[in-house]
Amino acid sequence: MTTTLDQAKASARALRTSLATLDVSVTHSQALEVVAQQLGYRDWNTAHAALTPSTVGLGGAIPVIRVQDEQLAREFYLNYLGFTPEWEHRFEPGFPLYVRARRDDTVIDLSEHHGDGVPGSVTWIPVLDIDALLADLRSRPHPKLRPDIDPSFPGGPTIVVPDPFGNTLRLCQPLE
Template identity: 50%
Template sequence: MIPSTTTAKAQARRLRQDLGATGVPVGHARALELVAHLHGVRDWNTFVALASDAAAPDVPAAGPTAGPGVPVLRVRSAAVAVPFYVSYLGFTLDWEHRFEPGLPLYVQVSRSALVLHLSEHHGDGSGPTVVWVPVVDVHGLQAELRARTDVPLRPGIDLDAPGGPTMEVVDPDGNVLRFAQRVPS
């Protein structure tokens, strides 16, 4: 049985840490590919398609339906943006793509079911933009972010926001992530 992508990403992180500790550096994208191979799958993209969490209960596995959209956020420097998303917001760097050395970087980061693409490409996104993100516990997320002392942000929560209690976080490029906790009607 193919495990969930969350489990596989955790395996890739452990693999990177263990190999790094022995002096064998492995990038995250390569670690994901190795985990896919470990489970008998050709590559990471195929693994994601086959993963036990690939077909969400509200999205049929086949048919003319669309999956969730993936926002593309324009960033000036992935070297600045990626650490903000990974170290501060708790995302995982899933993969990076560059057509050749010296060209703009395009990356995917994710946290739980939220997937974002960050692009240095001039034509991607007119930025800055706003992404509305539903969360189960906005107060818990706020506490998690406030506990991180390496970034001097202390986001507040707007209890009267139209989508429910909402915390806004602005990335280094001005893109706004609105984490909103839905309130039962």
């Protein structure tokens, strides 16, 4: 459970009250410093910054992956990797396709638009269970891929999967 700023301040007040019953007097500022350290922060200013909710509300980044052939993209990302389209867009029939696709918590955009994404890009995707993912990928064999787990990647064991367009997906189970 995450501690909120209000909870941290209440802990500092409770600490002062508890210490006062033992005839130990600390300032509110000293109590805040102690609470910050108990929460694992260097000092109260650091704790305050970390516990203050963002008013910006940034969400997770969504990579735009450049694809050049709709059929190949569908076969690879949807059929092989198991992503599901959330929505698709074309300005008119025959124009480039733009697809938002999801698998579990991972969201990617696939774009045929020139200038969207850069061919040859790498997308790093965290995975909860790398062994289960490998078994899932092997259950739908790809004619040109034989993925395996590389345990030597920094950050954790990784499955490196090149797409048909020169992009690379690094599916990694992060180290704890």
